[in-house]
Amino acid sequence: MQAGLRPSANRLVSSADHLASTAGHPTSVDRLLGSVLSRALGAAPVRLFLWDGSEIASDAAGERFQLRLHSRRALLGLLIHPQLYFGECYADGSLDVEGDLPEALTALYEATPKPHGVHVAIDRVCAHLRRISPSRSRWNVHHHYDLGNDFYRLWLDERMVYTCAYFPTPDATLEEAQLAKLDLVCRKLRLRPQERVIEAGCGWGALALHMAGRYGARVRAFNLSGEQVAYARECAARAGLANRVEFVEDDYRAATGRCDAFVSVGMLEHVGLRSYRELGRVIRRVLKNDGRGLLHSIGRPSPAPTNAWIVRRIFPDGYTPSLAEMMEVFEPNGFAVLDVENLRTHYARTLEHWLERYERAVPQVRAMFDESFVRTWRLYLAGSIAGFRFGSMQLFQVLFAGPASGAVAATRADIYRQE
Amino acid sequence: MQAGLRPSANRLVSSADHLASTAGHPTSVDRLLGSVLSRALGAAPVRLFLWDGSEIASDAAGERFQLRLHSRRALLGLLIHPQLYFGECYADGSLDVEGDLPEALTALYEATPKPHGVHVAIDRVCAHLRRISPSRSRWNVHHHYDLGNDFYRLWLDERMVYTCAYFPTPDATLEEAQLAKLDLVCRKLRLRPQERVIEAGCGWGALALHMAGRYGARVRAFNLSGEQVAYARECAARAGLANRVEFVEDDYRAATGRCDAFVSVGMLEHVGLRSYRELGRVIRRVLKNDGRGLLHSIGRPSPAPTNAWIVRRIFPDGYTPSLAEMMEVFEPNGFAVLDVENLRTHYARTLEHWLERYERAVPQVRAMFDESFVRTWRLYLAGSIAGFRFGSMQLFQVLFAGPASGAVAATRADIYRQE
Numbered sequence: 001m002q003a004g005l006r007p008s009a010n011r012l013v014s015s016a017d018h019l020a021s022t023a024g025h026p027t028s029v030d031r032l033l034g035s036v037l038s039r040a041l042g043a044a045p046v047r048l049f050l051w052d053g054s055e056i057a058s059d060a061a062g063e064r065f066q067l068r069l070h071s072r073r074a075l076l077g078l079l080i081h082p083q084l085y086f087g088e089c090y091a092d093g094s095l096d097v098e099g100d101l102p103e104a105l106t107a108l109y110e111a112t113p114k115p116h117g118v119h120v121a122i123d124r125v126c127a128h129l130r131r132i133s134p135s136r137s138r139w140n141v142h143h144h145y146d147l148g149n150d151f152y153r154l155w156l157d158e159r160m161v162y163t164c165a166y167f168p169t170p171d172a173t174l175e176e177a178q179l180a181k182l183d184l185v186c187r188k189l190r191l192r193p194q195e196r197v198i199e200a201g202c203g204w205g206a207l208a209l210h211m212a213g214r215y216g217a218r219v220r221a222f223n224l225s226g227e228q229v230a231y232a233r234e235c236a237a238r239a240g241l242a243n244r245v246e247f248v249e250d251d252y253r254a255a256t257g258r259c260d261a262f263v264s265v266g267m268l269e270h271v272g273l274r275s276y277r278e279l280g281r282v283i284r285r286v287l288k289n290d291g292r293g294l295l296h297s298i299g300r301p302s303p304a305p306t307n308a309w310i311v312r313r314i315f316p317d318g319y320t321p322s323l324a325e326m327m328e329v330f331e332p333n334g335f336a337v338l339d340v341e342n343l344r345t346h347y348a349r350t351l352e353h354w355l356e357r358y359e360r361a362v363p364q365v366r367a368m369f370d371e372s373f374v375r376t377w378r379l380y381l382a383g384s385i386a387g388f389r390f391g392s393m394q395l396f397q398v399l400f401a402g403p404a405s406g407a408v409a410a411t412r413a414d415i416y417r418q419e
Numbered sequence: 420m421q422a423g424l425r426p427s428a429n430r431l432v433s434s435a436d437h438l439a440s441t442a443g444h445p446t447s448v449d450r451l452l453g454s455v456l457s458r459a460l461g462a463a464p465v466r467l468f469l470w471d472g473s474e475i476a477s478d479a480a481g482e483r484f485q486l487r488l489h490s491r492r493a494l495l496g497l498l499i500h501p502q503l504y505f506g507e508c509y510a511d512g513s514l515d516v517e518g519d520l521p522e523a524l525t526a527l528y529e530a531t532p533k534p535h536g537v538h539v540a541i542d543r544v545c546a547h548l549r550r551i552s553p554s555r556s557r558w559n560v561h562h563h564y565d566l567g568n569d570f571y572r573l574w575l576d577e578r579m580v581y582t583c584a585y586f587p588t589p590d591a592t593l594e595e596a597q598l599a600k601l602d603l604v605c606r607k608l609r610l611r612p613q614e615r616v617i618e619a620g621c622g623w624g625a626l627a628l629h630m631a632g633r634y635g636a637r638v639r640a641f642n643l644s645g646e647q648v649a650y651a652r653e654c655a656a657r658a659g660l661a662n663r664v665e666f667v668e669d670d671y672r673a674a675t676g677r678c679d680a681f682v683s684v685g686m687l688e689h690v691g692l693r694s695y696r697e698l699g700r701v702i703r704r705v706l707k708n709d710g711r712g713l714l715h716s717i718g719r720p721s722p723a724p725t726n727a728w729i730v731r732r733i734f735p736d737g738y739t740p741s742l743a744e745m746m747e748v749f750e751p752n753g754f755a756v757l758d759v760e761n762l763r764t765h766y767a768r769t770l771e772h773w774l775e776r777y778e779r780a781v782p783q784v785r786a787m788f789d790e791s792f793v794r795t796w797r798l799y800l801a802g803s804i805a806g807f808r809f810g811s812m813q814l815f816q817v818l819f820a821g822p823a824s825g826a827v828a829a830t831r832a833d834i835y836r837q838e
Contacts, residue, residue: 168830302750323756327743331721336810337742340759345829391755410589410764416835
């Protein structure tokens with residue numbers, strides 16, 4: 001994986017590396033810093049070990065996990081900027097967690113105070129100022145989604161849906177739950193045959209194909225990832241839907257024409273706070289006045305900066321909004337919000353499936369990339385489980401309507417008739 | 420009805436009255452001003468007549484309604500501040516609408532641009548600055564809700580529910596739809612027997628009684644209206660529920676103790692934008708960490724000042740928020756929004772029922788109050804129908820959960836199983 005390193009972050013890393021180069025047996029200063037870190041971990045049921053195997057005494061009761069620091073760099077990193085260095089050190093192996101990783105991370109979330117301080121303040125200002133240009137979007141998408149279809153195929157469902165699934169029952173399989181999600185989106189939109197749909201950020205095309213194949217819609221689906229578009233076109237051809245679904249390798253801002261429904265599942269996270277109004281203007285331009293739309297995005301219970309490590313290693317420029325922040329897409333552009341559903345627990349369950357499949361595929365992932373990549377993605381999936389379980393991350397599915405639209409339907413009962 | 424006149428508004432009225440005192444046969448200036456007004460009405464299918472019965476020529480096609488101005492005051496008022504003087508002049512009879520009143524008002528909404536200008540700007544700033552103290556709240560509530568139970572009984576349903584109903588089918592009766600709403604709220608909250616509920620602003624007590632009687636909950640319901648509380652206590656005694664429901668004649672801010680669920684239906688409109696955070700803090704204080712809550716309120720598609728006439732004559736200090744503005748209750752206080760449902764079309768239907776019953780009861784209303792009161796309330800009900808039909812008004816039902824709550828339920832299917 002390429003790293004989206006910024007100069008200031010580079011300097012931090014360099015100075016930590018410099019200090020770490022002087023490692024060796026833990027000194028009394030190391031043990032003192034270890035105690036400071038232990039106190040910062042609060043009531044988390046975690047035992048802390050330094051690189052010589054010695055334990056830092058802690059007040060926490062009922063320890064269920066071991067946090068092992070294999071270098072001074074890990075110790076200093078966790079003290080300087082834990083949001084960033086937990087991930088950095090886990091990825092390079094200078095930090096290890098023994099015990100169930102998602103559970104350990106959930107316990108850490110629960111026990112430690114919300115991130116705050118100067119890093120958070122800077123991140124917050126940056127999120128508001130950052131404008132993500134089409135070329136920057138292209139690079140961001142390439143960074144994450146062009147890791148190779150072979151990689152994603154190892155742990156996604158058969159339709160290659162890389163967004164929160166919907167579990168009508170807790171024991172539904174991942175395949176069933178992803179299909180249920182695709183259908184839930186169509187039912188919420190009350191899609192009818194021959195209706196025109198524009199989809200922004202279509203992944204490997206599963207939703208577009210479902211809308212066309214199951215609901216008879218005519219879909220134009222935009223995506224910046226060349227690998228995904230190629231795959232989606234193949235699927236459309238194989239399903240005999242190439243005449244109903246057009247996959248366009250372009251930015252959603254390039255959309256033209258008018259549609260009855262606008263849908264975007266899992267793209268808002270890449271749009272950037274500053275461009276929400278612009279997204280709303282694009283939707284307003286393409287959506288008929290009486291049209292409907294659905295935005296599905298990871299969110300937050302209240303505004304918060306994206307985890308610094310996630311921004312650096314997983315989603316460059318990623319930002320997950322609060323519901324009030326999401327409204328910036330709709331309210332200035334005359335859209336009325338009809339329905340919001342929070343699917344947080346469904347994303348935790350989805351990620352549990354993904355992590356389980358990922359762990360089984362680790363030998364293949366290691367052969368494709370390297371050990372650091374294996375650990376980076378394990379932490380990303382496990383940390384996301386923890387975020388959705390703990391509630392620092394939410395999943396909002398927002399149904400909205402154009403300014404001249406009546407209600408889409410009198411009640412929501414029809415959505416659930418077949419469940 | 421007492422008027423919540425503010426000094427500046429008084430001055431405006433006086434100067435319009437002064438100009439109007441010089442009335443008589445329309446002059447060429449009156450006809451010129453009539454043309455200006457006609458143009459301001461845009462494409463609305465309305466014919467405009469002055470007080471001598473003469474018509475102002477208009478470009479609008481397919482006129483379906485007649486707007487008759489019976490005085491120069493009405494003409495000047497509509498030009499100076501239409502938001503305020505349409506209502507003022509309709510109430511005192513110096514303005515009349517011929518044709519279906521809700522339809523005419525909807526057409527006027529559709530044809531005229533959104534309110535803007537200096538009045539709107541001032542109203543907007545005031546909404547943000549206005550803090551509504553408990554004593555002011557008490558006066559506001561008294562102004563509207565203490566008009567007499569006999570008055571409301573004339574046109575509300577048998578349970579005296581004065582908020583948006585829920586129509587499982589479009590032809591449900593008002594009685595059925597209000598009961599369906601009460602039950603929908605309980606199902607969304609997944610109320611269980613013996614759970615403690617705090618209700619803020621309980622009206623005549625129908626929801627509290629339903630939660631206790633049908634779901635076995637123990638309810639403390641707050642209300643500032645002495646008339647309503649007395650009525651609700653009688654109902655509780657008659658239903659044998661006095662030991663499960665306590666009606667407290669006090670401000671919601673006086674709530675103490677801890678509850679499993681917090682519910683407020685149709686109170687947020689009186690809280691005032693500046694006090695949303697305070698409302699959130701009160702909920703946080705009383706709601707268990709794993710508790711659930713539901714707020715039901717009239718809203719807007721985007722932030723907008725309340726109609727000036729409504730604030731003066733119907734709801735002093737009333738403010739209807741956009742969804743983003745509503746989030747100020749939840750986001751700073753660690754609540755996660757689980758579900759938002761927009762019931763706009765249900766409120767239009769509810770108001771149609773109310774207006775129909777109200778028109779039948781006009782002789783009794785006239786005997787209780789006077790003709791100006793009759794016309795004021797007719798316009799308020801008809802204008803609200805128009806607002807909900809047109810979409811300038813929305814109805815948001817927001818389900819939320821405390822910071823330590825899991826999901827209330829895996830999916831929403833259980834809510835709709837019995838519909």
